[in-house]
Amino acid sequence: MSDKIRVRFAPSPTGPLHIGGARSALFNWLFARKRQGDFIVRIEDTDVERSNLVSEEVILEDLKWMGLDWDEGIQVGGEKGPYRQRERLEIYDSYWKRLLEEGKAYYCFCTEEELEEERESLRKKGEMPRYLGKCRDLTQAERDKLREEGRKPVVRFKVTWGETITVEDLIRGRVNFESDGIGDFILVRSDGMPTYNFAVVIDDALMEITHVIRGEEHLSNTPRQMMIYRALGFKMTSFAHISLILGEDRTKMSKRHGATAISQYRKMGYLPEALVNFLALLGWAPEGEREMFTLHELVEEFSLERVSRSAAVFNFRKLNWMNGEYIRESSPERIRDMAIPYLQEEGLVDEKISSQDYQWLKEVIALLQEQLEYVSQVVTHIKVFFGDEIEELSPEGAEMLEDEQARQIVQRFREECIQVESWDKETIKGIFKRIGKELGAGGKKLFQPVRVGLTGTLQGPDLQSLIILLGREKVANRLQNTLHNLTKNTQC
RNA sequence: GGCCCCUUGGUCAAGUGGUUAAGACACCGGCCUUUCACGCCGGUAACAGGGGUUCGAAUCCCCUAGGGGUCACCA
Numbered sequence: 268m269s270d271k272i273r274v275r276f277a278p279s280p281t282g283p284l285h286i287g288g289a290r291s292a293l294f295n296w297l298f299a300r301k302r303q304g305d306f307i308v309r310i311e312d313t314d315v316e317r318s319n320l321v322s323e324e325v326i327l328e329d330l331k332w333m334g335l336d337w338d339e340g341i342q343v344g345g346e347k348g349p350y351r352q353r354e355r356l357e358i359y360d361s362y363w364k365r366l367l368e369e370g371k372a373y374y375c376f377c378t379e380e381e382l383e384e385e386r387e388s389l390r391k392k393g394e395m396p397r398y399l400g401k402c403r404d405l406t407q408a409e410r411d412k413l414r415e416e417g418r419k420p421v422v423r424f425k426v427t428w429g430e431t432i433t434v435e436d437l438i439r440g441r442v443n444f445e446s447d448g449i450g451d452f453i454l455v456r457s458d459g460m461p462t463y464n465f466a467v468v469i470d471d472a473l474m475e476i477t478h479v480i481r482g483e484e485h486l487s488n489t490p491r492q493m494m495i496y497r498a499l500g501f502k503m504t505s506f507a508h509i510s511l512i513l514g515e516d517r518t519k520m521s522k523r524h525g526a527t528a529i530s531q532y533r534k535m536g537y538l539p540e541a542l543v544n545f546l547a548l549l550g551w552a553p554e555g556e557r558e559m560f561t562l563h564e565l566v567e568e569f570s571l572e573r574v575s576r577s578a579a580v581f582n583f584r585k586l587n588w589m590n591g592e593y594i595r596e597s598s599p600e601r602i603r604d605m606a607i608p609y610l611q612e613e614g615l616v617d618e619k620i621s622s623q624d625y626q627w628l629k630e631v632i633a634l635l636q637e638q639l640e641y642v643s644q645v646v647t648h649i650k651v652f653f654g655d656e657i658e659e660l661s662p663e664g665a666e667m668l669e670d671e672q673a674r675q676i677v678q679r680f681r682e683e684c685i686q687v688e689s690w691d692k693e694t695i696k697g698i699f700k701r702i703g704k705e706l707g708a709g710g711k712k713l714f715q716p717v718r719v720g721l722t723g724t725l726q727g728p729d730l731q732s733l734i735i736l737l738g739r740e741k742v743a744n745r746l747q748n749t750l751h752n753l754t755k756n757t758q759c
Numbered sequence: 760g761g762c763c764c765c766u767u768g769g770u771c772a773a774g775u776g777g778u779u780a781a782g783a784c785a786c787c788g789g790c791c792u793u794u795c796a797c798g799c800c801g802g803u804a805a806c807a808g809g810g811g812u813u814c815g816a817a818u819c820c821c822c823u824a825g826g827g828g829u830c831a832c833c834a
Binding site: 277278279281311313314316317379382386389390391392396397419421439442443444445448449450452453455456457458460462463464467482483484485486487488508510511513515517518519545548549550552554555556557558575576577578579580581582584585586587588589591595635637638699709710711712713714715717718724725726727728729730731 | 760761762763764765766769770771772773781782783784785792793794795796797798826827828829830831832833834
């Protein structure tokens, strides 16, 4: 045994990996990597009703997608396994039996109704609803009798009253709790399954976890867990409770605030490094003013001391900005490859892409990528590159083409396009030059009519690049169609 | 309701007794550009309130208010 730091991420596989869990995992991972410690992933699946293997898979995939790896745990193994709580049942058994023998725990036969009644009356008195220990002093005979009646007992921890439990939290400092406010809590359910508070202690202690870094919602559970550590004579771990992530209405982030699952961001085409960078900045701040960091750089910068105590609102706009930054820095090839599935889904490109189209797409993406916030947006931006007709003539565009000269420019531009021998930037430039000279137009007056004729709007990607990538045929067809529709409309 | 945590601009946040109270997103303005976007430059905007302590408080203490979490045979 060494003084090596060991931290863990212990999700319960009852759904996808959420923003909050992802950030907890990230902070644990960063802490481990920074301090050359071990990062362990354990599955907390004692909730038989809700746990499922699919969720487990999804969570693990999302962690990997974020770039997090683990030294020990599920899938990779290790000496302190197994790493799925359902496979550790015998281990828990030995510990709760020991507590029972030492008189530190006891069987409780109370029914759900009895408990609810007790809670309700305490609530009415303005006290903390909790179990007051009714079954603490049951005799063996009484227990046998209740068992014969068919009651299935739970095992409760016997809380010592009149005690102050102090959590030395690495982020929050000292936090005191009175044991009188904590009722005898359940260690083992009537079906023999350990509860979270019990299993988590056994696992953290046996896996020699040195630092428990988790969400603030666990802070009030900590005194219970500390009591178990003590009762069993385990070495206490350090605790660090990170603040919650809130939605825009300042309540705990949930589905109604928008996308909360990591997989949703992945599906929308967010880059993992952007999401990770953004998450790192929620509740933690680096030393300088820089805020773009790779995972590797985050490891260098990270420290628990700079984790903030207050809750943070998840700001989608900033995430989008940051993701856009990462998209702009990415190679067109990468963004293209990410974009293809969305384009296929829209039917814009074939399932099987020719190498020519593949190349073409790269150039199109290179033009588009600066305005993307996330990759799936590509399907709307890329529409201008498809079809022989413009999607829709905008009012501003229509107004522009009311001008006689503008229409002439479009007409002439089309004619030149058809006649010209080659199809490259120089050629297109030459056409514009010629027409400009011929009709005495330049700048906006020269370029915008063509843009409108080609796209229907006043804005879009660089015009010359657009023309090249559209190809001669589409350019000619679109301009003709636009002109045709225009005259048709004016005649009516 | 009891217990616990939190409180710097709309949002993320720096700040740890003396600062013109950083920076980023968003917003507004300007520049660049054939347009949009990108980029660049600039601007609006904050210490929840009240008491102390101190020569001096965003920073330390107390109270109030507000927000959040938690009180399960869920984690």
